[in-house]
Amino acid sequence: MHQVAPDRSWPLFDVAATRRIEQAAQAALPPFTLMQRAGLATARLALAIAPHARRIWIACGPGNNGGDGLEAATHLAAWGKEAVVTLAGDPAALPADAKRAWERLRQAGLDLAPAPPHDCDLCIDALLGIGAARPLQGGLAAAAQAMAGVGRPVLAIDVPSGLHADTGAGLAVRATHTLALLTLKPGLFTAGGRDAAGQVWFDDLEVPAGPEAPCALLAGPPLAQPRLHASHKGSYGDVAVIGGAPGMAGAALLAASAALHAGAGRVYLAPLDPAAARLAPGLPELMLRDWSSLPLPSLAVACGCGGGTAVADVLPQVLPQAASLVLDADALNAVAAQADLQALLRARSQRSLPTVLTPHPLEAARLLGTSTPAVQADRLAAAQALAARYACVVVLKGSGTVIAAPGQPPAINPTGSARLATGGTGDVLAGWIAALLAHGLPAFEAGQAAVFRHGQLADRWPAGEPLVAGALAARAGG
Ligand SMILES: NC(=O)C1=CN([C@@H]2O[C@H](COP(=O)(O)OP(=O)(O)OC[C@H]3O[C@@H](n4cnc5c(N)ncnc54)[C@H](O)[C@@H]3O)[C@@H](O)[C@H]2O)[C@@H](O)CC1
Ligand SMILES: [K+]
Structure with a gap:
């Protein structure tokens, strides 16, 4: 026993x-x-x-x-x-x-x-x-x-x-x-x-x-990723976060902070709110750019993260070009609403471009054309159906997050708790996955590893200390 x-x-x-x-x-x-x-x-x-x-x-x-x-x-x-x-x-x-x-x-x-x-x-x-x-x-x-x-x-x-x-x-x-x-x-x-x-x-x-x-499978801890002495910032890949429409700059900032702390070599922040670009983000390591000037074919891109409806205008460029891609929140809603974006998403797998979708149950329901209760009635099946439909890795969030990819058994994540039910933790996860993709991890492993560590951080969070997304991002990779 x-x-x-x-x-x-x-x-x-x-x-x-x-x-x-x-x-x-x-x-x-x-x-x-x-x-x-x-x-x-x-x-x-x-x-x-x-x-x-x-x-x-x-x-x-x-x-x-x-x-x-x-x-x-x-x-x-x-x-x-x-x-x-x-x-x-x-x-x-x-x-x-x-x-x-x-x-x-x-x-x-x-x-x-x-x-x-x-x-x-x-x-x-x-x-x-x-x-x-x-x-x-x-x-x-x-x-x-x-x-x-x-x-x-x-x-x-x-x-x-x-x-x-x-x-x-x-x-x-x-x-x-x-x-x-x-x-x-x-x-x-x-x-x-x-x-x-x-x-x-x-x-x-x-x-x-x-x-x-x-x-x-019930997922176990990811393998440690030792950093070699003979490495430099280019060894760990570049991440760009595209999101943060007016009033939601914080979401993109949280994702970028998580990517940075999870060990990405360089992190670009491309807010969709032109005014936000002038704000000092509080993290001098981040490189502020307009999204249209990003070198997408060499980047792991986290897209969504408070992007609002503006993110729909970015996706026709990002979907075919990003070297690897995490689609979160508003980006998922845009894909759910537009057949042309769905076709671009599916086409990524034919070109072996890794993609991870990180829906919560409502977003998953929209992408599948069904209801949230139907997703929750069989989360493993819903995640697998999404992975098959869009030919990518799916991280279906919720209690017992499911990570699914076409043609293999899904994994259920064993870590995490209701302490993660606070604004911005999803943005942190998206940035964290992007950092692991930039590092070269395959999409399924990147999703599984980030979800496991993200939940484990919450499980080990000191009891008397409030768990807020900014603090979680700052400990990403730890
Ligand atoms: N046969 C054996 O020697 C073994 C049995 N095992 C135990 O047996 C269990 C499976 O046994 P069963 O197949 O008999 O299934 P259950 O013991 O789960 O019960 C099934 C019975 O309950 C009825 N039922 C189902 N839902 C009901 C509901 N809502 N209201 C009223 N009645 C309902 C069914 O019609 C059926 O008669 C396993 O979960 C395990 O605990 C294990 O110990 C392994 C060995
Ligand atoms: K029982």
């Missing part, structure tokens, strides 16, 4: 692959072996979470997830805990393995409780696992509600009940801990998954994934 920490990457498997892995293992092992292992692992983790717990409520559901809970309850009772077991369903209708777990529970002298306990020290959520097929209703919904009302730690078995294991969509039990069994599922790490799952643990039940290919 391992805690899933962002110190390495982890393969993720969807429900279909997990079922195939489970079936192959069931065929090779004596009956009931997997559920015994699952129940024992759950009971052990429960003890580790709440070593001094006296009363533990195990809320079981009608499938094999409930069976895991019944098996865990038998162990916890044998270890001297008061195990209060409820079952939302008919014991006679349990699937074979779960029924066997129920029989073992009764042989151990335990029976089902008619109602949840008024108080307990730990709840175990064994209502639904990967079989969750529709919103929680009836007895399952009542048990989930009671769990929330207890106000104690909740250990979810496999998946917080109600959460869609592939997508992270669905109204789910909010667990403090989740023990994923057999495989790690992508829904634990994106959309509502991170809030529902809490701290994630993983037990493979001694079953290797075998020939199954992961559907996605």
